[in-house]
Amino acid sequence: MREGSSEFEATFHPKSIAVVGASSDERKSGAKWVLGLKAAGYEGAVYPVSAGGGSIAGLDIFTSLSSVPGDVECVIASIPARSVLQLLDECIAKRVRVVQFFTAGFSETGSTEGESLEREILKRVSNSGLRIIGPNCIGSFCPQCHIPLGPSSLGRTGLAGHVSFVSQSGGIAAKLVEYGIARQIRFSKGVSVGNSIDLDASDFIRYFVHDEATHVIGAYLEGTRDGRRLFASLRQACAVKPTVIWKGGRTEAGAEAAMSHTGSLASSAPVWSAMLQQAGAIEARSLEELADCLLLLQQLGPVHVRKVAIVGGLADGGGGISVSGSDACNDNALAVPPLESTTRERLLDLIGEVGSILRNPVDVSPAQFRGLETLFEAIRVVASDASSDLVIVQEDVDIMHSFLGIAETREVNEFLTRLPRETEKPMAVVLPGGAAELHRVEVENQLLAAGIPVFPAMSRAARAIALVSQLHA
Amino acid sequence: MREGSSEFEATFHPKSIAVVGASSDERKSGAKWVLGLKAAGYEGAVYPVSAGGGSIAGLDIFTSLSSVPGDVECVIASIPARSVLQLLDECIAKRVRVVQFFTAGFSETGSTEGESLEREILKRVSNSGLRIIGPNCIGSFCPQCHIPLGPSSLGRTGLAGHVSFVSQSGGIAAKLVEYGIARQIRFSKGVSVGNSIDLDASDFIRYFVHDEATHVIGAYLEGTRDGRRLFASLRQACAVKPTVIWKGGRTEAGAEAAMSHTGSLASSAPVWSAMLQQAGAIEARSLEELADCLLLLQQLGPVHVRKVAIVGGLADGGGGISVSGSDACNDNALAVPPLESTTRERLLDLIGEVGSILRNPVDVSPAQFRGLETLFEAIRVVASDASSDLVIVQEDVDIMHSFLGIAETREVNEFLTRLPRETEKPMAVVLPGGAAELHRVEVENQLLAAGIPVFPAMSRAARAIALVSQLHA
Numbered sequence: 001m002r003e004g005s006s007e008f009e010a011t012f013h014p015k016s017i018a019v020v021g022a023s024s025d026e027r028k029s030g031a032k033w034v035l036g037l038k039a040a041g042y043e044g045a046v047y048p049v050s051a052g053g054g055s056i057a058g059l060d061i062f063t064s065l066s067s068v069p070g071d072v073e074c075v076i077a078s079i080p081a082r083s084v085l086q087l088l089d090e091c092i093a094k095r096v097r098v099v100q101f102f103t104a105g106f107s108e109t110g111s112t113e114g115e116s117l118e119r120e121i122l123k124r125v126s127n128s129g130l131r132i133i134g135p136n137c138i139g140s141f142c143p144q145c146h147i148p149l150g151p152s153s154l155g156r157t158g159l160a161g162h163v164s165f166v167s168q169s170g171g172i173a174a175k176l177v178e179y180g181i182a183r184q185i186r187f188s189k190g191v192s193v194g195n196s197i198d199l200d201a202s203d204f205i206r207y208f209v210h211d212e213a214t215h216v217i218g219a220y221l222e223g224t225r226d227g228r229r230l231f232a233s234l235r236q237a238c239a240v241k242p243t244v245i246w247k248g249g250r251t252e253a254g255a256e257a258a259m260s261h262t263g264s265l266a267s268s269a270p271v272w273s274a275m276l277q278q279a280g281a282i283e284a285r286s287l288e289e290l291a292d293c294l295l296l297l298q299q300l301g302p303v304h305v306r307k308v309a310i311v312g313g314l315a316d317g318g319g320g321i322s323v324s325g326s327d328a329c330n331d332n333a334l335a336v337p338p339l340e341s342t343t344r345e346r347l348l349d350l351i352g353e354v355g356s357i358l359r360n361p362v363d364v365s366p367a368q369f370r371g372l373e374t375l376f377e378a379i380r381v382v383a384s385d386a387s388s389d390l391v392i393v394q395e396d397v398d399i400m401h402s403f404l405g406i407a408e409t410r411e412v413n414e415f416l417t418r419l420p421r422e423t424e425k426p427m428a429v430v431l432p433g434g435a436a437e438l439h440r441v442e443v444e445n446q447l448l449a450a451g452i453p454v455f456p457a458m459s460r461a462a463r464a465i466a467l468v469s470q471l472h473a
Numbered sequence: 474m475r476e477g478s479s480e481f482e483a484t485f486h487p488k489s490i491a492v493v494g495a496s497s498d499e500r501k502s503g504a505k506w507v508l509g510l511k512a513a514g515y516e517g518a519v520y521p522v523s524a525g526g527g528s529i530a531g532l533d534i535f536t537s538l539s540s541v542p543g544d545v546e547c548v549i550a551s552i553p554a555r556s557v558l559q560l561l562d563e564c565i566a567k568r569v570r571v572v573q574f575f576t577a578g579f580s581e582t583g584s585t586e587g588e589s590l591e592r593e594i595l596k597r598v599s600n601s602g603l604r605i606i607g608p609n610c611i612g613s614f615c616p617q618c619h620i621p622l623g624p625s626s627l628g629r630t631g632l633a634g635h636v637s638f639v640s641q642s643g644g645i646a647a648k649l650v651e652y653g654i655a656r657q658i659r660f661s662k663g664v665s666v667g668n669s670i671d672l673d674a675s676d677f678i679r680y681f682v683h684d685e686a687t688h689v690i691g692a693y694l695e696g697t698r699d700g701r702r703l704f705a706s707l708r709q710a711c712a713v714k715p716t717v718i719w720k721g722g723r724t725e726a727g728a729e730a731a732m733s734h735t736g737s738l739a740s741s742a743p744v745w746s747a748m749l750q751q752a753g754a755i756e757a758r759s760l761e762e763l764a765d766c767l768l769l770l771q772q773l774g775p776v777h778v779r780k781v782a783i784v785g786g787l788a789d790g791g792g793g794i795s796v797s798g799s800d801a802c803n804d805n806a807l808a809v810p811p812l813e814s815t816t817r818e819r820l821l822d823l824i825g826e827v828g829s830i831l832r833n834p835v836d837v838s839p840a841q842f843r844g845l846e847t848l849f850e851a852i853r854v855v856a857s858d859a860s861s862d863l864v865i866v867q868e869d870v871d872i873m874h875s876f877l878g879i880a881e882t883r884e885v886n887e888f889l890t891r892l893p894r895e896t897e898k899p900m901a902v903v904l905p906g907g908a909a910e911l912h913r914v915e916v917e918n919q920l921l922a923a924g925i926p927v928f929p930a931m932s933r934a935a936r937a938i939a940l941v942s943q944l945h946a
Contacts, residue, residue, distance in 0.1 A: 029789075029842075032876075108792075150789075152875035156908065169793025171786070171872070178871035178907035222796060248796040251803030257795040260832055286932055287797065287905075313644070316502075316623075319581075320642025322730040323695060323721040324760065330724030359733055369502075398651040399644070402625035403505075432760075433906075433929075434651035435629065437914060456906075459759055 007131040007199065008207045010097030012142040012189045014074035015044045018065055018096075020087060021078035022048030024056050029102065030078040031056050032151035039155030041146040045070055065090040075099040076139055078151065081106065081117060084135075085124060092128045098199075099132055100139035102151065106195055108136050108260060118197045125198070137194025138170035141177060143187055144213070149177050150192070161186020162215035163294050166204040168193055169248070172220045172287060179291040184448040185298055188213040202226065202233040209237050216297045217243040218290055222258040231275055238280030242302045242471055244293040246284040247272045282467050292455060292464035299453040300426050304472040305465050307335045309388035310361035311379055314395055314412055315403035318363030321394045321458075325361055325430075328458040329392075332466035336360055343385040350378045360388070372408060376415045383423040390426045392461055397443055398434040406439070413443050417450035428453045430461050480604040480672065481680045483570030485615040485662045487547035488517045491538055491569075493560060494551035495521030497529050502575065503551040504529050505624035512628030514619040518543055538563040548572040549612055551624065554579065554590060557608075558597060565601045571672075574608035575624065579668055581609055581733060591670045598671070610667030611643035614650060616660055617686070622650050623665070634659020635688035636767050639677040641666055642721070645693045645760060652764040657921040658771055661686040675699065675706040682710050689770045690716040691763055695731040704748055711753030715775045715944055717766040719757040720745045755940050765928060765937035772926040773899050777945040778938050780808045782861035783834035784852055787868055787885055788876035791836030794867045794931075798834050798903075801931040802865075805939035809833050816858040823851045833861070845881060849888045856896040863899045865934055870916055871907040879912070886916050890923035901926045903934050 017037065023030040034048045038057045047068045048061040055061055062068050065075070065087065075096050077087055081103055091099050106114040118135075125132060133139055138150035144160035150170060158181040165187070167173035173192040180187055189211070191204055201221055208214040217237055224230045237243045249258030250269040276283045284290040296303070310325045312318035326336050339347075339360050351366045351374075360382075367378040383391040393416060400409040420427045429447050431440060431454050444454050455461035490510065496503040507521045511530045520541045521534040528534055535541050538548070538560065548569050550560055554576055564572050579587040591608075598605060606612055611623035617633035623643060631654040638660070640646035646665040653660055662684070664677055674694055681687040690710050697703045710716045722731030723742040749756045757763040769776070783798045785791035799809050812820070812833050824839045824847075833855075840851040856864040866889060873882040893900045902920050904927050906913060917927050928934035 027878075029876075150875070154875050156875075167793070169796070171789065171791055171869075172793035172797070174789075174872050174875070175793075175869060175905065175907070178869075178909075179905075181908040182906065182910065220793065222793075248793060248800060251800045253803045253809040254796050254800035257792075257799045257809075257832065257834055286801070286930065288930055288932070316644065316647075318644055319730075320640070320645035320648075320693065320695075320721060323642070323727050324645070326726035326730045327721065327724045328759070330726045336726040336730075359730065361730055396644075396648060396651075399647055402623070402627050402629075402647070403502075405500075432648065432652075433655060434648070435654040436651075437655065437910070441910060457759065457761055459761070 007098045010073040011133065011140045011191065012147070013145050016047065016070060016072050017042070017044060017074045017076060018047040018049050018068055018072045019076045019078065020049040020065055022050045022056055022061050024054035024061065026056070026153065029151040032153045033076050033078060034059065035153035036148045036151060036155040039153060040148045040157050043146065047072060065094060068094070073097045076102065078102040084117065085120060088121065088124045088130065091130050092125070096130055099130060100137065101132065101135035102138060103134070104136040106135045108195055110260065118195065122197060132198035133191065134194040135197070137192045138173065139192060141173070141187065141190035149190060150174055156181055159186045161188060161298065162213060163187050163218060163298055164189040164208045164211065164214040164216070165218040166191050166193060166201045167220040168196065168201065168222045169220055170194065175287060176218070176220070176291060179287070183291065183295055183454070184445070185291065185295050202229045205233040205237050209240060215241060216294060217241050218294045220246045220248060220290065222248045227275070231279055234276070234279035234281050242282070242297045242468070244282040244284055244290055244297070245276050246287065246290040247276070250285070280471070282470060284467065288460065289463060289467065292460055293467050296428070296453045296464045296468050299451050302471045303390060303426055303465070303468060305334065305389040305469045307337050307388045308465070309339070309382050309385055309391045310336060310394065311364055311382050311391060312361055312394040313363040313365030313368070314375070314393070315368060315400040316365045318365045322361035322363050325392065325394060325458045328462040331459070332462040334462055334466055337387050339382065339385050340387050343381055346381045347378060350374055350381065368404070372411055375412070380419065380423060383419055383425045383427065388425070390428065390465065392428050392430060392458070394430045394458060395443070396432060396434070397436045397440040401436050401439065409439070409443070413446050417447060417452065420452065428455065428461050428465065430455050430458050432456055480571045483546040484606065484613045484664065485620070486618050489520065489543060489545050490515070490517060490547045490549060491520040491522050491541055491545045492549045492551065493522040493538055495523045495529055495534050497527035497534065499529070499626065502624040505626045506549050506551060507532065508626035509621045509624060509628040512626060513621045513630050516619065520545060538567060541567070546570045549575065551575040557590065558593060561594065561597045561603065564603050565598070569603055571604045571606060573606040573610065573612035575611060576607070577609040579608045581668055583733060591668065595670060605671035606664065607667040608670070610665040611646065612665060614646070614660065614663035622663060623647055629654055632659045634661060634771065635686060636660050636691065636771055637662040637681045637684065637687040637689070638691040639664050639666060639674045640693040641669065641674065641695045642693055643667065648760060649691070649693070649764060652760070656764065656768055656927070657918070658764065658768050675702045678706040678710050682713060688714060689767060690714050691767050693719045693721060693763065695721045700748070704752055707749070707752035707754050715755070715770045715941070717755040717757055717763055717770070718749050719760065719763040720749070723758070753944070755943055757940065761933065762936060762940065765933055766940050769901070769926045769937045769941050772924050775944045776863060776899055776938070776941060778807065778862040778942045780810050780861045781938070782812070782855050782858055782864045783809060783867065784837055784855050784864060785834055785867040786836040786838030786841070787848070787866070788841060788873040789838045791838045795834035795836050798865065798867060798931045801935040804932070805935040807935055807939055810860050812855065812858050813860055816854055819854045820851060823847055823854065841877070845884055848885070853892065853896060856892055856898045856900065861898070863901065863938065865901050865903060865931070867903045867931060868916070869905060869907070870909045870913040874909050874912065882912070882916070886919050890920060890925065893925065901928065901934050901938065903928050903931050905929055
């Protein structure tokens, strides 16, 4: 182990990248790595390499790694398994720091050849200073350095931020990044480790512990070859940064699929859950839960919520939302306590009706009939009530457009972006999809940009809030 | 009780509607009922009524119901509670069939006045032939008759179909309709019953049993004044049509909110669950589950699924999807059995690799590198395997755009729309949201229009399939 050494710099902030197995055919994945780096605006040197030569993205393709004139810190290899050992010799000769193997066909196939090739690779690089990511992975991701994830010619990275992740699945990593771009989760670094024969999830988790740009850690794991080391890494991580782990292969069918995906021998789900809990990590059970927790942590930090206030009926029809929102919170062991008597009196002034509106959840729709200022004041009063740790506002763009109109919906959202600062109360917004999808996305982006976590359903919000609050258990 | 009589015709197919409490101010809800009916293209007579007169949507406002020249079958009343009794007398004099009270401020407020007014209303209409929907409701909905739900000037109804619902919450009903419009759930009829002092959920469920246009029944219920009658109605319904019930107020906080929402005294959740199971209904636990089950039933009918085949990796990165998809299915007691040996041999030919691709789930991404026709054949082979009752295809528009491109993504979806007919195997598609939202919506609409149920997450698909399959338990 050479923790803290420059293989991580070479992975996330390389000054130069060679794409071995490049192609002048833009449809080939070897070409897409090059196109993606250029499209994303990566500023280091990019050297496409392929025996056939040619050019891609305006760059000449070198016929071998050895013939590349400058230094190469990082190699992305998109080549057949049979060419791997020769490439390693060239990498060592050129003092490459890290090589990422997109190449599949190793131990995950269950074949003896695949397993012995992995052993041969490790023997070849031992004591060479060259480190390996993968095989069967899509490598590293760093928005700050304009390195997109995987062979995508679009080269989308989203904005740089402070959430870092490691994933044993390239597909899950890619989808997490897409969810991130759509929901303004801003990543610092990410890496897909695949079969992780050399650098593995534990290595990257330990690196994230000391990485100043990383404030929140996420991971998708299927199994581990060294449970003790993973546990120690997680405990180290959880002591200093909120860490969310999604363990794939919890069920019998899932464990069988994991075996053939990354060659992971999955331990039983209860063993994993107990390990994660003891380490102090949050356990997510789906990609949605993982993304929801990372978003919540990014926007609000490690909030400790036991009691929530729920506001619905921003346009009309808040009654059913009050009922189902209460169910969703109670399902996740979040209390929905009564409002304080001073709050109830103030609401009575504002809304002028007895009954449902004086409870929690608060259906503020009667206030809306008295004008937006009254609606805003009613929401402000509920959010300021001292009996809750966090306020959840359920909005519905479809229904707001029908009842209030587009301009008024915009006014409501401008008010909501100011509310957490005004009341000093953390807030989450539930914004379900529906028929007015374009407008909903606009509202979502506006709220997210103001630092407010937004969820598509009350059950998703309640679950994420409860999971993150476990950090204080 | 006068079941089968014309109050239901007057609710869903009225020849004439008077909106009492109309307004010439387009921002008022009284105006929006009128605007919505005209925008939706309702072909019957619409009579706005308000003491102040004026005009709305090009129609003169009558100063009283009595002064309306023609017959009025249905009255939508958006008036203060204090004016309700006088209106009832006018309705009876004019031989109105049904009146829908948008008006709130009755028993749901918990006040003695509210409760006694409800009793007075019932006394006033007894033996008059006039029936009441509500109060505290947003009334009826019928796309075929171009009647939108509630006071929305947009008047959106979506296409007419065969799913009918009753809801104790107007807000939940409105959102169900919006989900329906977005996801191509085509409704026959819907009704929000609010406090349901006269016509209640049981009445509408019994009506739906005999209504030929209704093939699938859904309901959001919070409580009932007559549990035996509800149970009998549900048993009747479930014997002939798939019926999905979402019971709001399952938890302590939810039950308290339900009490002040529709004045429903909620029984305990286990009692409800047992009742629904005994009646043969599907129990949904959220709006998303209710909508998912209705969509699945509309698209595939009451499928009986115990074993699923899962296909992922249409572009790349299907491995993690295989693992998490298996977990989601097993979590919902759906088996993911191995493929038959003939299928495995055929896949080996097509994909040329051993390992993960010969199991179920099938990561077809290696086939994609051999061209779309090979990809299609691999999917066809898996879908045709006799060991599964249904195939779930996980697509991801973000990742497909990155790896395949837009034109190829379109080709893949054209193939998928033909697949269920070709293989005679029911199919569901999982299509998560992400960065390419507009393209995702286009793909979703294309698949939905071809009769394929589409879900935003594997867990949502698995849950809906498992719930609907309970009908065969």
